[in-house]
Amino acid sequence: MAEDVIEIGEDAYALKSELFQKVRDAIEAGNGEDIDMLMEPLHAADIADFLEQIEPHERRDLLEIWKGGLDGEILSEIEDNVREEILGYLTPQELTEAVRELESDDVVDLVEYLDEDQQEAVLELLGPMDRVAVEKALAYPEESAGRLMQVETVRAPQHWTVGEMIDFLRAHPDELPDQFYHVILVDPRMKPVGNVTLGRLMSSRRDVKLFDIKEEMFTTIPAEQDEGEVAYAFNQYHLISAPVVDEDGRLVGVITIDDAMIVLAEENAEDLLRLAGVGENTVNDRVVTTTRQRFPWLAVNLVTAILASLVISLFEDVIAGLVALAVLMPIVASMGGNAGTQSLTVAVRAIATKDLTGSNVLRVIRREVLVGLINGLIFAVVMGIIGILWFGEPLLGVVIAAAMVINLVIAGLAGTVIPVVLEKLGIDPALASGAFVTTVTDVVGFFAFLGLAAVVLL
């Protein structure tokens, strides 16, 4: 970012539209140097965004004249589907060249989703040290702490002094990771026993023992732990970096907060998208991919919608007797669906942040039912009046009012119980709750409204 232009607004960090035009011009002119010049001031993450936002054919044309500009940092910033496409344009040599300067965790990020041949080709071209590091990480399960960590650690025997540590660091400047925030103290069996912050290290006298200035809080992360749990720990305990240990408690790597932040953002995005029935869909996916990803949820929705229709069909005679019922019945179902979605979203969110547990679940259910009851009563009055005024039939107003109360109470109940039960069963509540809850509110909504109408009006 140019330092003389300070942007405050909402779009301070958005890519400028002029940039797209200029790059398009340069591609047309086949001018690689112009592209170099345009990309030079950008951060790798912004170049990655740029590559994601242009059309696939523009990407191909751009890379043809600007392949050399692609470094490992840019590649590791690009989202999976676009990266896969770009990797297809590179020879293993070009890929390895790009990958060489990366830390082990970023290399893992890049190669973990390559097919085996490509992966093998890249690994062969890495130095032996790097290769071992990457292979070790790949041995851990996908989306585990072991995949997320970097194996380059800065550690010291627990009996060292500040002076010994600083001398050691000065003697090995080239072996240090780009960014590190703690010296990890280890015992003779390589078990981490504490963290010393660099600030503390630097402000202490040379003869101070590292052990005496270690941080009070200290959390180690098991290498097998799910990355979502890792992100939770970083966010909850405000960790900056944490040592990763194997099943014997020995140091095998370190995870830093910037990696945890990326996982946290990804997990949050996943929850958001899953709640709406879209897997890992982004605006850059191809039509076929997107269609396929959205299809299952729509199929599930079709089944639940048909279920609701079956309920309606039970009352065909009733509707034939009073068509106003057909006009009003979607209102009850729709209000229930919305109230249910409200409850389930709050519940799914609270489950993810571990704020909804066995200790408060009954209280939360009670509260949601009460909220449903109160809002149900308010909207019952409103809708009852509308029903009477619209169709001039007092009993119709009473029926829709009663159905509204019933459905909003059920919505609060189902919206909380369903995600909690799914979670207990080991099913992702973000993914599956929506379908279940709207099925319940549709079925109950139509059944209550039409059923009451059958009893009261006919």
Added chain:
Amino acid sequence: MAEDVIEIGEDAYALKSELFQKVRDAIEAGNGEDIDMLMEPLHAADIADFLEQIEPHERRDLLEIWKGGLDGEILSEIEDNVREEILGYLTPQELTEAVRELESDDVVDLVEYLDEDQQEAVLELLGPMDRVAVEKALAYPEESAGRLMQVETVRAPQHWTVGEMIDFLRAHPDELPDQFYHVILVDPRMKPVGNVTLGRLMSSRRDVKLFDIKEEMFTTIPAEQDEGEVAYAFNQYHLISAPVVDEDGRLVGVITIDDAMIVLAEENAEDLLRLAGVGENTVNDRVVTTTRQRFPWLAVNLVTAILASLVISLFEDVIAGLVALAVLMPIVASMGGNAGTQSLTVAVRAIATKDLTGSNVLRVIRREVLVGLINGLIFAVVMGIIGILWFGEPLLGVVIAAAMVINLVIAGLAGTVIPVVLEKLGIDPALASGAFVTTVTDVVGFFAFLGLAAVVLL
């Protein structure tokens, strides 16, 4: 966390249910020491979660015997509504005692939502330095970088050497912030010119100039910038800490990644909740608060549902002629609503991450419409067949199939165009898109299905 118990599973960091029982027992026995013992091993963030999860009356009883245990760190971790309740139990003296050890940004967090009297009382009891720092931060707009930053910075004139810097740090260990990751280099007018990482500082020889080892990437944050943009910058550029500058570009504070991570998590949660029509609702809110927060969205939904009903009422005669239409019509609307929600969620997410911009909006719209068309065609065939088999009326199958295609195409279009337009108008697309999109899909769904039925079947 006990170091000898390594937990890997999903619930590695969840509070144990035994803890709740033990604390309840201690509260009943009025035993403050037992509570001390139970809380002692917990991180402040976990104690905060604990306090949030118990019932309000338990909270009151607990604090009566355990007021002294509440320190500023715990208070700053508790969510707003519960914190407000707890602050009501504390005298300004007790509050100030708790606040005294916090960094300026955490104090700001605590006092910014107090009423003026309480705020004044706390500020008066702070030391003069702290007071000025907090007042300065409070002068910046809510949710701005100025509120988020801490004023304690570690800075150095750009001409200093590594040796000078280390000597300075050793001479002033008590004035250093708890955690810091960079030395900020400033010019004589206090404008930041670069960051030196502590790792680099420590591994360089004493005679090296700080200016020569500063980081390549350097981003300053304007104090007025919205905290959401700040979080975006940290996540996008993998910043660890960034200097905050006033309108003249002079250093006024520093923001660290842990604070940015909290904002990022909050912003994501907000988007998730807004999409479902729940403001800043958590499972710990009171019934009244929750009811009030959810009411407006339900009211908006009622209006859109009535709109849809008005469309249906245009076709009362058609329905009276063929009640099967009433049975099938919710299916078309429901499928459209779901497809629209899928599109809009992806769009809202992409807008938030600046991945949907003027440069690719047309491509994204085209893609969503195509996805809608393909899925629409598939479900049209499925639903057409079901319609025919169910009601033995081929034309009914054709009508529902055609309506399905129309509504899913419109869903893709509306699901993308509506959030983009709302964003351009300065309206939060996460908050408002849902209502507009489902109105469109309901109205189009009912109108297409019943309208076609009127033309084809009667």
